[in-house]
Structures are given as C-alpha cells and as structure tokens.
Amino acid sequence: MIPPRPTIPALLAQSVREFGDRTYLVSPTDRLTYADAERRSAELARWLLAEGVGKGARVAVPEGTVGELLVRGIGVMAGYNKRERAETFDADGWYHTADRVYRREGDPRLFYGGRTSELIKAAGANVSPLEVEAVIAQFPDVAQCVVIGVDDPERGEQVCAVVVPAAGGVDVTDLAARTRALLSSYKVPTRWSVVTADRLATLPSGKLNRRAVKELIVDKGLPLER
Known part of the structure; x- marks a missing residue:
C-alpha cells in the first residue's frame, strides 16, 4: 500500500521547523526571476561543505577549500530505491552527495571539484x-x-x-x-x-x-x- 502524500499544510509546518521564516509557497504559475529561483532554492535546500571520514564526522570548511556537498531540506528526496536511507543520509538528515565542491570568496556559487571516488x-x-x-x-x-x-x-x-x-x-x-x-x-x-x-x-x-x-x-x- 502506498502511504498518503503529505498535505500542503504539513509540508509548510515541516519547512517552518527546518527554516523558520525563510519559507515560501510557490505555485506552478508563479513566475520567478533567475535570482529569485536561486535564492529560494538555497533557502529550501541547505548545503554544507564538509570534510570528514564517514557520516558521523562533519566539519564545515572555509571558502576556497574543497569539501563534500551535503544537502538537507523538504525538497530533497527521501532516499534511493532498494537502498537503506542510512547509506546516503546521516543521522541529522544530511544527504551525502559524494560531489566535491568549493566556494570562492565573495562568490555565492559552488564550483565542482569531482567525485569522492575520483x-x-x-x-x-x-x-x-x-x-x-x-x-x-x-x-x-x-x-x-x-x-x-x-x-x-x-x-x-x-x-x-x-x-x-x-x-x-x-x-x-x-x-x-x-x-x-x-x-x-x-x-x-x-x-x-x-x-x-x-x-x-x-x-x-x-x-x-x-x-x-x-x-x-x-x-x-x-x-x-x-
């Protein structure tokens, strides 16, 4: 049996718990500029650049340093089909992408640095x-x-x-x-x-x-x- 999908109020409540007043309801007809979309995406799916061995060791890294991209938020998938959630998510709900990224000083963009396996x-x-x-x-x-x-x-x-x-x-x-x-x-x-x-x-x-x-x-x- 397929479990019921969360209602909009339930999703909003979860978003408020996660992000406080940085919560937006976007309708399919809402017209966004690129800057708006980028800003809202950043607020609904946080990232953390981290170094560490295993999912229990997370240390935020400074600008200019390469780290693994971790993502968390209500817009993130629940998990992979036929794989345990713990294989890709840690206990705090961060999804470990295995992508290596870095940010330059004064630049909000993330730059790709390869996969962990590379x-x-x-x-x-x-x-x-x-x-x-x-x-x-x-x-x-x-x-x-x-x-x-x-x-x-x-x-x-x-x-x-x-x-x-x-x-x-x-x-x-x-x-x-x-x-x-x-x-x-x-x-x-x-x-x-x-x-x-x-x-x-x-x-x-x-x-x-x-x-x-x-x-x-x-x-x-x-x-x-x-």
Missing part, C-alpha cells in the same frame, strides 16, 4: 584532480592538462599531471613553481609528463579519458619527470 589519496591527504587541473590549465603555455593518481609504495599515490604544451613548449620546473604558488603543497603534482595532444584519448563526450591516460603511464611506460 580523489587522489597522496600521503593520507585527499586531492581533487579537477581542482589541480583548473589551476594548471589557466597558464598560457598549457593547452591541455589531465591530473591523475599514480601508485606509490610510500605515499599511496602521487599526484601526476600530464600536460599538452601550447605553441612554444613548456618548462616543467617553472610550471611546478607557478602551480605551487596557487595550491597547497600536497596538491602540487610531484610527477609530470609533457605529451602531444594526439597521445591523450578522449571520450565520446569530448572529455579526456582519465582511465586511458593512466594506462598510458602505467602500462605503456610514458616517461615522467619529477
């Missing part, structure tokens, strides 16, 4: 490859960049950047120094490889194929610089 674990620290790529790819002497983790017996993984230089080539030592000025030291690649664009396989979507790049290094012995 993280590189270097010497016990989590490194988002997309965050590192975004920094390296902004340099004028870099045409393309893909960052992956390569196995290391001491560190677990090393951060490895595979770079396609723009016209004129690229100096890896100088590139590493510029990257170090913009990222925490543990995020700076410790291994580098400079290749031509035809060496980097792409997916049908046009995105770089990380798995193929890793195979190029591990299985085909692509030379790496320190």
Whole structure:
C-alpha cells in the first residue's frame, strides 16, 4: 500500500521547523526571476561543505577549500530505491552527495571539484584532480592538462599531471613553481609528463579519458619527470 502524500499544510509546518521564516509557497504559475529561483532554492535546500571520514564526522570548511556537498531540506528526496536511507543520509538528515565542491570568496556559487571516488589519496591527504587541473590549465603555455593518481609504495599515490604544451613548449620546473604558488603543497603534482595532444584519448563526450591516460603511464611506460 502506498502511504498518503503529505498535505500542503504539513509540508509548510515541516519547512517552518527546518527554516523558520525563510519559507515560501510557490505555485506552478508563479513566475520567478533567475535570482529569485536561486535564492529560494538555497533557502529550501541547505548545503554544507564538509570534510570528514564517514557520516558521523562533519566539519564545515572555509571558502576556497574543497569539501563534500551535503544537502538537507523538504525538497530533497527521501532516499534511493532498494537502498537503506542510512547509506546516503546521516543521522541529522544530511544527504551525502559524494560531489566535491568549493566556494570562492565573495562568490555565492559552488564550483565542482569531482567525485569522492575520483580523489587522489597522496600521503593520507585527499586531492581533487579537477581542482589541480583548473589551476594548471589557466597558464598560457598549457593547452591541455589531465591530473591523475599514480601508485606509490610510500605515499599511496602521487599526484601526476600530464600536460599538452601550447605553441612554444613548456618548462616543467617553472610550471611546478607557478602551480605551487596557487595550491597547497600536497596538491602540487610531484610527477609530470609533457605529451602531444594526439597521445591523450578522449571520450565520446569530448572529455579526456582519465582511465586511458593512466594506462598510458602505467602500462605503456610514458616517461615522467619529477
């Protein structure tokens, strides 16, 4: 038997308990500007950037730091079909998205940094490859960049950047120094490889194929610089 859906008054009561006076009733014919929709969405589904192992350890992170996106509110789903709610929600009702995001100072937007499963674990620290790529790819002497983790017996993984230089080539030592000025030291690649664009396989979507790049290094012995 399908349980009855909550009534509008019940939903409003729940929203008031969750969000106090920041509660809005929006009808299907309500015309919203983009700014209004963004504001109301933010108020009806809160987010928290958090670092921690497991769902019991939540620590809000400062602006500019990558954390997992957690969402809670009456607009959030009750759970996944055929999965226990505790697998994705913690005891306080936060949905753990496994998406890694960060916010820049003075900017209300959230920037995507990859999935938790895509993280590189270097010497016990989590490194988002997309965050590192975004920094390296902004340099004028870099045409393309893909960052992956390569196995290391001491560190677990090393951060490895595979770079396609723009016209004129690229100096890896100088590139590493510029990257170090913009990222925490543990995020700076410790291994580098400079290749031509035809060496980097792409997916049908046009995105770089990380798995193929890793195979190029591990299985085909692509030379790496320190």
